[in-house]
Amino acid sequence: MPTLSVFLDVPLAQKLEGSLLKTYKQDDCPNKIFLAYRVCMTSEGQPWVSSVVPKIRLQISQDPSLNYEYMPMMGMKSFTEASLKLLFGKYNQVIVENRVGGVHTVGDNGAFQLGAQFLKIWRKDSRIVYIISSKKESHGLVFQDMGFTVCEYSLWDSKQLCMDPSVLLDVAEQAPHGCIFVIGNIGDCKLTQSQWARLIASMKSKQIFPFFDIPYQGLSTGNLEEDTGFLQYFVSQDFEFFCSQSLSKIFGIYDEGVGVLVVVALNNQLLLCVLSQLMNLTQALWLNPPTRGARIITSILCNPALQGEWKQSLKELVENIMLIKEKVKEKLRLLGTPGSWDHITDQNGPQSYLGLNSQKVEYLVKKKHIYIPKNGRINFTCINAWNIDYITQSINEAVLSPEGSE
Amino acid sequence: MPTLSVFLDVPLAQKLEGSLLKTYKQDDCPNKIFLAYRVCMTSEGQPWVSSVVPKIRLQISQDPSLNYEYMPMMGMKSFTEASLKLLFGKYNQVIVENRVGGVHTVGDNGAFQLGAQFLKIWRKDSRIVYIISSKKESHGLVFQDMGFTVCEYSLWDSKQLCMDPSVLLDVAEQAPHGCIFVIGNIGDCKLTQSQWARLIASMKSKQIFPFFDIPYQGLSTGNLEEDTGFLQYFVSQDFEFFCSQSLSKIFGIYDEGVGVLVVVALNNQLLLCVLSQLMNLTQALWLNPPTRGARIITSILCNPALQGEWKQSLKELVENIMLIKEKVKEKLRLLGTPGSWDHITDQNGPQSYLGLNSQKVEYLVKKKHIYIPKNGRINFTCINAWNIDYITQSINEAVLSPEGSE
Structure with missing residues (x-):
């Protein structure tokens, strides 16, 4: 037998992601372009790496004083300390008062995995997780697999073509007592003072536990302090929270996913x-x-010298992102493409919405071999001097085509 | 308010491990010795690193052709392929028939975590996990945290001072249908042909799913093929199984825990x-x-050249382990310490039982500042020319002392 x-x-199993990249790779068209890489690209189309990193790599390999023993379970202490100072600033009250700590994790998913496990055990009444971000986040899965009920909300308003903080406010007002809020990109939303007050009041009265997501501090505005300034506000309002701090993207060491689960x-x-x-x-x-x-x-x-060099490299990267966005907007204006396209430059960071509906996106993928996710959110660093004309002309064509127009 | x-x-939380090391570190006695490091040590008391590794480290750091993009989710394909060939041999039927695969994981705990998650979802009737190994394994926790019922059995017979495969046979005969067997060190048990037949028969008839643990292929006997030869037997008997293959220890890259969850x-x-x-x-x-x-x-x-160099370094490491064990045995004999001490050289691998009861162990820790886990299982590579006399004399003293003698 x-x-x-x-x-x-x-x-x-159905593939959860990567199918767009796979289709792109199988495409034989010489003009094909992929605009959805997860990492920042250089103008030469290579993954961006901070100029200071290769030097350090070499230095570490040649250092005979290093040992390669097991790390403690909490990870490298000097690493989490340095990361926390980067996140909050050296003199933040949580650091001075010794009430912030971190666990060195395997990437940001590791931080969510660890945090979710903790919350499952120690916040038994918190079984509902709201994920509020500018896009669909993979950590929704982490909570779902662990038995949480997950509700996802996008901060991006595809009609008004802008980030809409009122989504966050509405969810906070409707959410049940004691739930968990996973909040991404809140720094990119311009909340007014009264909106902040409303948000904090709802979250306080309902004892909502915040779990912030900081995937790339500094890449939004180019200013490390500004990108995480909102954390200070939660600290000042006596919140306790978790935060997933990912550091791979801002140094360009994508293959060594390192993160910190921050606890305040x-x-x-x-x-x-x-x-x-x-x-x-x-x-x-x-x-x-x-x-x-x-x-x-x-x-x-x-x-300090290396830190300065790294910050400079990050600043240049962000300036380049802004420049690409300006150029794309300018070229679309020169082509007379209908629409204002200000939303491109109004958004922060490398990943931003083009503001095209799914039919227009399909037009670009199918007819122009420009690979863009269905939601039209692209990585602007994939656009460079060699492909910008083809891309903007194709966008113009897609917008003008009768397919998917209202 | x-x-x-x-x-x-x-x-x-109670600390799960590391308290012995902590006590050792806090001890001011200049003669203190720690015999429970998880990694192999050199005769100079440094963590062992294969001589080929530093060269490769440097080479990789200087290689401009490498990119540091994200790996695919399954990890580095070339890595898992090479690891599987190491585990099974290039021409094994599961490789030829393309029915073995691997997922690159974060260390061996990552492999158990991943495998346990899979079994929880896809083997809903398997809720009982038997862990049969020569020592208490940390992956018991992995299964326990996930809601499995975990039963642990030790292959080490502390009365007869030998590995006892009958433990495995008895458990297999008493275990319920469809349970999971996590099996470590079975290669170190000398099963007779009829014992093998009994084991296979029980496991087959009860559809017991094997999950093997290969923490350090090659470190048991010094022969890579011999250490995992038993896998061939399970393959030949048409078993499907998982295997956690850890590779950090056998290369000496402890701080970069890499493993593979192997699926047959x-x-x-x-x-x-x-x-x-x-x-x-x-x-x-x-x-x-x-x-x-x-x-x-x-x-x-x-x-091939580097692989040869690595294998040679592994062989030297194992020969050194055997030499240390021989010397310890010889010195105890010369001291006239009661007992045969053959069990020291009869056991394979760097970690072996001294065969002392907990009172004798306590004597060594408290009176001689020699730090040994309660079960008396030590890392023989922590013994070197500088401490061997003190250690063997102390063991002799402990054995002769009236404390804990029967």
């Missing part, structure tokens, strides 16, 4: 309890986090 | 289904695994 497989009932508590004693529980959870998750990326980042952040 | 903390009910299925179609589901799970766990360690290992395994 032939053996029956244990895996007989396991179906082929009301006092040091509470913090130590939370960190001790998190440490036990990391043991089951990955025991010791990989150190390579953390070592590179720590070497840079702990040396 | 002061704000109440969200974390008010979170107690300080009855055919390629089944394998692809399982791998596709695992890929979706990795997205929530860590999205992309870190590549540094994988890159180092792949560079070595894919170059």
Whole structure:
């Protein structure tokens, strides 16, 4: 009798992402362009790496004093300390009062995984997670797999073509008591003072637990402090919160995903309890986090000259993003493409919405071989001197085509 | 009104491990010795690193052709391929028939985490996990946290001072239908042909799913093929199984925990289904695994000269372990310490049982400042020319002391 497989009932899983890239790679058209890379690209079409990183890589490889033993479970202490100072600023009250701590994690998904496990165990009444961001986030899955009810809301208003903070306010007012808010990109929303007050009041009265997502501090505005300034506000309002701090993208070490699960508590004693529980959870998750990326980042952040060089490289990257956006807008204006296109330059960061509906996007993919996700959110650093004319002319064509016009 | 903390009910967690090392570090005695490092040590008391690794590290840092983009979710393909060939041998039927695959994971705990998540979803009737190994394994926690019932059995017979495969046979005969067996160190047990037949018969008839643990291929016998030979037997008996393959320890890159969750299925179609589901799970766990360690290992395994050099370094390490064990035994004999001490050299690998009861161990820790885990299992590579006399004399003293003698 032939053996029956244990895996007989396991179906082929649908791919969750990457199918656009796969179609792009299979496309034989010489003009094909992919505008959805997750990483920032240089004007030569290569993944961006901060100029300071290769030097440090080499230096670390040649350092005979380094040992390659296991890290403690919490990860590299100097790394989390440097990362927290970057996130909050050296003199922030949570640092001075010793009530912020971090666990070195495997990328930002690792931070969400760890944080979600903690919340599942220690906030048994919090079973609903609201994810409010400018796009669909992969960490929705993390919470879902763990049994949370996940509701996702987009801050992007595809009709008005702008970020709409009222989504966040409405959700906060309608959400049940004690739920969890995973908040991304809130720094890119311009909340008025009264909107802030409304948000804080709702979140306080309902004891909503905030879990912030900082995927790339500095890449929104080019200013590291400005990008995370809103955290200060939550600190000043006596919130306790988690924060997923990802550092790979802002150094250009994408293959060494390093992140920090940041914990802000009301006092040091509470913090130590939370960190001790998190440490036990990391043991089951990955025991010791990989150190390579953390070592590179720590070497840079702990040396003022290198830190300066890195900040400069980040600033240049952001200036380049702004320049590309300006050029795209200008070229569309010169082509007479209907619409204002101000929304392109109004958005921060490398990833922004083109503001095209799905039919127009399909037109670009199918007819022009320009690969764009269905929601029309592209990575502007994929546009360079060689492809900008083809891209803007194609957008113009798509907008003018009768397909998908209202 | 002061704000109440969200974390008010979170107690300080008990540390799961590391307290012995902490006590050792706090000890002021100049003679103190720690014999429980997780990594192999050189005769100079430094963590062992294969001589080929520093060269590769440097080479990789200087290679301008490498890019540092995100890896695919399944990890580095060349790495998993090379690892599978190492585990099974190039011409193994599962490789030839294309029915073995692997997912690049964050260390071996990552492999257990991923495998356990899969089994939880796709083997809903398998809720009991038996962990059968020579020592308490940290992955028991992984399964426990996920809601499995975990039963642990030790292969070490502390009375007879030997590995006892009958433990495994008895558990297999008493275990319920459809349970999961996490099996470590089975290669170190000398099963007779009839014992093998009994084991296979029980596991087959009860559809027990094997999940093997290969923490350090080659470090048991010094022979890479011999250490994992038992896998061939399970393959030949048409078993489907998982295997956690850890590679950090055998290259000496402890801080870049890299592992592979190995999947063996009855055919390629089944394998692809399982791998596709695992890929979706990795997205929530860590999205992309870190590549540094994988890159180092792949560079070595894919170059015959480097692979030869690495194998030689591993062989020397194992020969050194055997030599240390012989010397310890010899010195105890010369001291006239009661007992045969053959069990020291009869055990394979760097970590072996001294065969002392907990009172004798306590004597060594408290009176001689020699730090040994309660079960008396030590890392023999921590013993070197400078401390061997003190250690053997102390063991002699402990054995002769009236404390804890029967």
